[in-house]
Amino acid sequence: MATITIFGKGNMGTAIGENLQAAGNVVSYIGKGESADSVGDIVVLAVPYPALSSIVKENAEKLAGKVVIDITNPLDFDTFDSLVVPADSSAAAEVQKALPNSKVLKAFNTTFAGTLTSKTIGGSHQTTVLVAGDDAEAKSQVFAALEGSGLATLDAGSLKRARELEAVGFLQLTLAGSEKSAGMVDLDFLIKCQTTIRY
Numbered sequence: 001m002a003t004i005t006i007f008g009k010g011n012m013g014t015a016i017g018e019n020l021q022a023a024g025n026v027v028s029y030i031g032k033g034e035s036a037d038s039v040g041d042i043v044v045l046a047v048p049y050p051a052l053s054s055i056v057k058e059n060a061e062k063l064a065g066k067v068v069i070d071i072t073n074p075l076d077f078d079t080f081d082s083l084v085v086p087a088d089s090s091a092a093a094e095v096q097k098a099l100p101n102s103k104v105l106k107a108f109n110t111t112f113a114g115t116l117t118s119k120t121i122g123g124s125h126q127t128t129v130l131v132a133g134d135d136a137e138a139k140s141q142v143f144a145a146l147e148g149s150g151l152a153t154l155d156a157g158s159l160k161r162a163r164e165l166e167a168v169g170f171l172q173l174t175l176a177g178s179e180k181s182a183g184m185v186d187l188d189f190l191i192k193c194q195t196t197i198r199y
């Protein structure tokens with residue numbers, strides 16, 4: 001059982017929180033304009049990318065030593081054609097730079113609020129949460145917290161892989177935006193297949 005604080009009470013914050021609560025964790029939320037004296041062992045930043053920098057700045061001390069999960073897809077919503085983070089970096093890497101004393105992970109950005117709630121993609125494949133980060137223990141804590149939620153988990157590698165996870169999230173959003181929703185199913189399915197293919 002872990003204590004979990006989720007910044008953001010929107011679609012993703014609620015869907016992630018419900019899964020973590022169903023798995024037996026203690027979940028609390030911090031909404032916009034709210035604050036808390038302390039945060040749980042695991043903190044989920046379920047807010048739009050532009051909100052990250054002020055949350056990180058205002059809570060840096062409280063977040064020290066904590067597992068901090070960045071779930072954002074940092075899209076340029078004006079053009080819908082690029083990410084707003086440097087091409088050789090990622091939103092998660094930028095958060096880690098700003099929070100050197102926290103254990104930052106990238107997760108949940110390749111799942112959707114709907115598929116976290118239904119726990120399936122296309123009604124048949126189990127929804128998989130991909131987790132990238134440099135701290136093995138932090139990843140284990142998150143896998144343990146999700147055990148019993150009904151979601152599958154997959155270690156996606158080091159925090160460097162956040163860049164690729166954000167690229168996948170970007171592609172999924174552009175496919176969804178052009179109503180090619182089958183692309184989302186195929187991408188998740190492809191990721192699952194990759195885990196069984198030996199090169």
Ligand SMILES: NC(=O)c1ccc[n+]([C@@H]2O[C@H](COP(=O)([O-])OP(=O)(O)OC[C@H]3O[C@@H](n4cnc5c(N)ncnc54)[C@H](OP(=O)(O)O)[C@@H]3O)[C@@H](O)[C@H]2O)c1
Nearest residue numbers: 008009010011012031032047048049051072073109112113
């Ligand atoms: N929706 C998806 O399926 C999906 C999938 C993958 C990743 N994501 C990522 O998940 C994040 C959240 O998306 P969402 O769909 O959940 O958006 P959402 O439904 O709009 O929820 C975002 C929530 O964050 C709140 N918020 C904004 N600034 C805040 C702050 N400083 N402190 C606390 N809460 C704050 C918003 O409050 P107000 O409404 O009052 O502004 C809102 O309740 C985004 O970064 C998105 O890229 C979403």
